[in-house]
Amino acid sequence: MSRPCVVLLPGLLCDAAVWRAQRAALAFADCIVPSYGAAASIDDMARGVLAGVAAPRFSLAGHSMGGRVALAIARMAPERVERLALLDSGMEGIAPGEAGTQERDKRMALLHKARHSGMRAMGAQWARGMVHPDRLGTPLFGEVLDMVARFTPEIFAAQIEALLNRPDAAPVLQGLRCPTLLACGRQDSWSPLSRHERMQALCPGSTLVVIEDSGHMSTMEQPGQVSKALVDWMQR
Template identity: 75%
Template sequence: MTRPCVVLLPGLLCDAAVWREQCQALAFADCVVPSYGELASITAMARSVLEAAPAQRFSLAGHSMGGRVALEVVRLAPERVERLALLDTGMDPLAQGGAGEQERAKRMALLQVARAKGMRAMGREWARGMVHPSRLDTPLFEEILDMIERQTPAIFEAQINALLGRPDARPVLRALSCPTLLACGRQDAWSPLSRHEEMQALVPGSRLVAIEDSGHMSTMEQPEAVSRALLDWMKE
């Protein structure tokens, strides 16, 4: 019997470490965690995922920026996606006017820190808002900084540009017909649960799971809860 294929998409400045526990839980499947290199658009990232996927049809999960890439994969090739899981992510493009300019300025300021002081120093400043407050300055927080430090300012710049140019994914959500899971850390301050409730309302039949006692990095903060949700999703 052919093993199922699961493609797990990491978010901004993340790599396979963000999905390590879930790959172990999904050991019955062939799990693939792509790298985006220095690709600078969500569409280019999605095309690279489709080119690299080892199976014609696969289950697709994306965390944070990876969720936006996953939605673009579905837009480009819906026939290849058996089921979809979106974790701690969003659907809207860059806001118009002052809100959008503020987001751009904040991201570019972090890029300047990365260039001047290094990726870990930038991460120590940036990642404090990404985890549950109880996990600040813990071994898990240092593991997240290790992951950020494995990236480069050039990769950071490319991924910032991809996010600033992110497409509106609402039409993709409305058109979804495959089994769809939405999951979010209850205390995610970056991509709040309320946003995922809005996303769920656009996808009839989708399931929403709140990951308790977790910030934005749910796959690492509460790996067992996320893995349980994904195992249930794989049975749909």
């Protein structure tokens, strides 16, 4: 019997380190953590993932920006997606008016800092909102900064462009017909629980799991809780 394939999509400025614990927990499957390279749109990221995965069908989990890439893959190639998991993610496009302008300005200010002070210095500012407040200054926070520092300002700029032009994925959620897991850190201030509750309402039959005592980086902050949710999802 062939082993299942699980594709684990990282978020903004994240790499395989964000999925380390979950890959170990899913040792019964072949786990793939793609890189988006220099892709500057969500759809281009999705096309790159689809081209790089040989398995005709796979389970697909995306964290943060990776969840948006996962939804694009589900739209482009629904016949290849056996099940879908979206962690600390979202579905909306950029907000109109002042809210959208503020998001754009904040992201561009971070890019300016990355270009002039370095990726780690930018990460020390940006990542403060990514984790539970109790984890600031801990070794885990250092791991997040190490991960951010492995990227370049050029890749950061490409990923910002992708996010600022992200598509509205609500219709994809509404059309899903595969087992779907939504998971979110209780203290995620970046992609809050209320957003995931709205996503669940659009996706009949989906399961929502709250990751306790966790901010946005739930896979690293609470690896045991997230791994259990994913194993349960795979065994459904």
